[in-house]
Amino acid sequence: MTATVLMVAEKPSIAETIAKAFAGGGAHFRKGKVPVYEYEGNFKGQRALFRVTSVVGHVFSLDFAPQYRGWDKTDPKELFDAPTQKEEANPKAHIVAHLRGEAKGCSHLVLWLDCDREGENICFEVMQCLHFSRSQVLRAHFSSLVPEDLRRSMANLGVPNEDEALAVDARQEIDLKCGVAFTRFQTKFFQGRYGNLDARLISYGPCQTPTLGFTVERHDLIQSFKPEKFWKICPSLSVSDGRVLEPEWERGRVFDQAVATTFLQLLKGGKGAKAEVKSVSRKKESRVRPVPLNTVEMLKLASKQLGMGPHETMQVAERLYTSGYISYPRTETSKYPAGFDTRAVLQEQSRHGYWGDTVREVLASGVGKAKSSGVDAGDHPPITPTACVEEGTLTGSSWRLYDLVARHFIATLMPDASYTKTKVTFVIRPTVEGAGDLGGGEVFTIVGRSDFSPGFTSILPWMAVEMTPLPPNISEGQVFPVNDVALREGSTSPPDYLTESELIDKMEKHGIGTDASIPVHINNILERNYARLETGRKIVPTNLGVVLVHGYHKIDSELVLPKVRAHIEQQIGLVAAGKADYKDVVKHSLDGFESKFKYFVEKIERMNELFEATFSSLASSGKIISKCGDCRRYMRYINLRPQRLYCQACEKTYSVPQNGVVKGGSAELTCPLDGFELVIFSEGGTGKSFPLCPRCYNEPPFEGVPNNAMACIHCPMPKCKSSVHTNGEVQ
């Protein structure tokens, strides 16, 4: 044995796939937080020991140097030039130590990270942990995980691409600096100013803010919508078998009542109006089967069909994946790779109690090809079932998501649904004299659908097309009596709020977030109270969300438009392509954001005006509760997240623990250290009450007191004699 080769994948499941592809069942397996597989084979024409393991996503994450992490120590504007450092992303996982341990005695490193920019970046993170020379490091390029493809990659190893990795470093630094600078500034600016402002954090980010922007854009459309009245001419005709048809007016609707009435009188004025069939057209229409499932489509379907949010969907999908029921759930690919054995997956599903029959029919009639319009993003294959599972083995949302994935997979291999669309065109001629130009008559049409062959919709019933057959034997030249002609009034209606699924769609189209991060951004705007999820899975911005977005528009619209992300992407694209220097791009982008930031700070009053109009000022809200030690006047208790005390005279806020409520003041108890009247704080969980000094809680008076210590209960003075201090009970 001459060489030991360390091979590193992006996550444990891929390490396993690789080991199995090269060693079959013959790999020796070492269990651990991150498993290791070993097998013998040939490398560069010699016998070698292969050792396959993985990282778990990024090894490092970027943060500011420690002295810039405190909110009060640093002016946010300094963050643009602040030094940053990479730190182990998940210190508890000990990934760096794991890699170093496994690299011992290895002569070569083969990088099997995902073939995208993030993967390329992780390649360099792995290299940074280890000490191989560049000539010992090789990069596998693969576009799918089928064994054949992996073997081809092994035979054509290349080198990692530093430009692509640097593009990710650039993005990390730009996102960190502009996100944190804006977030800290606006949080500190608005914090404590308004009593009913229900937010402890007012964040900004190049993905989350445009996401919120989409929801507010729709909100504004709804708010500014002015309904308009319209009128339609609606005739009803008696046809052969006693049925009554109500064809649609070719002119659709008119917005002028006088015009509509003129038409009505033309057609209705005299007696015995007739409708003549001008033409009958029949054509075959189809509803095409879906393309193979990728993550974003799964999230949209789960939201629409199952009422499951993207966050929950990904958690459930992750569980189904680790249990071996579905394939890897994070992929952009919607096309089965060349070697993908759809037949084998179908055969597995042919045993299923619910859809086995359908699957056996598909197998018997020859498995169809999936649509070729899907895209191969080169990451993972589309999401498919990997085992046959009955309802009952899985419960609740797990079952419903599995059911969706399995049905969708089968549907991709079934025929399109088809039906016959019949369109009948009628002409109704004026029955009064002197119709002039309108004497030729008005055209009305009706559409019927019949002869449905369900195809894939038999397994995806919600995709079925409703059949609305017309009476048979209607043919050109036939004349039917017009029973009645009605004038119907209606009015235009505003669009509805964005559904979760529409929001996901917009994010994807504008390049906001990735398959893995879209659910996180949506979750953020909901959790931070910028928007709410309403019935029908509609995303409705809150007052805070609306005011924020309108505020950005008043200062600098670019901050909230998807363009902000697109610009960053375009810039780092230059780095990835080797067309621009990493440092230049970071500097250029940050200079841009820094001047935007300065302008934002200068003009923040414009946003503040909107806050003032929407939220009530702190001074007028909250109930009077205890005396301030500085001015001896009463402070107010703001019982809203984050709950706090406010001294109007000193214009200072004092935060209190968030895990309970302030029950009242305690006139006779005063903190011996600062003269503040203690308040009685009642803990939510335990129900225990104790006195708390507002000042000591916020500004611990002694060294070594953690910021959140109950200074008046757990007095930091070693032998405190104060009764208030030594005894947690109210006296």
Next chain:
DNA sequence: GCAAGGTC
């Protein structure tokens, strides 16, 4: 208490 991106 902060961003976005991997993955758990």
